[in-house]
Amino acid sequence: MEAAIATTAIVPVRRVLVCQNRTCAKDGAAKILATFQQQQVVNVTVEACGCLGLCGSGPMVVVDPDQVYYWHVTPKKVAKIIELHLIGNNPIPEMMHPRLNHQN
Numbered sequence: 001m002e003a004a005i006a007t008t009a010i011v012p013v014r015r016v017l018v019c020q021n022r023t024c025a026k027d028g029a030a031k032i033l034a035t036f037q038q039q040q041v042v043n044v045t046v047e048a049c050g051c052l053g054l055c056g057s058g059p060m061v062v063v064d065p066d067q068v069y070y071w072h073v074t075p076k077k078v079a080k081i082i083e084l085h086l087i088g089n090n091p092i093p094e095m096m097h098p099r100l101n102h103q104n
């Protein structure tokens with residue numbers, strides 16, 4: 001008798017929040033939100049959010065439940081976040097806000 005082999009990887013459910021408040025909006029947050037929304041990633045939702053208390057570091061992006069805060073996000077960085085973090089499950093330390101992310 002053959003044992004069944006599970007071939008599907010477990011894909012974590014994540015939520016991406018993109019601050020759309022005043023300072024981040026001035027820094028181009030609308031384009032960052034639109035760039036995330038143009039890409040459909042399995043098990044990932046993308047939402048606008050209010051101020052994250054990190055004005056001046058924007059556009060700010062949070063990936064939950066990982067609690068990873070990315071700062072000064074550009075469309076190029078969005079592509080990296082999607083590829084490496086959301087699909088590859090590897091958060092990107094060099095793009096994280098230094099005040100809120102503590103690497104082990």
Ligand code: FES
Pocket residue numbers: 019020021022023024025050051052053054055056058060
């Ligand atoms: S306006 Fe985006 S963190 Fe405050």
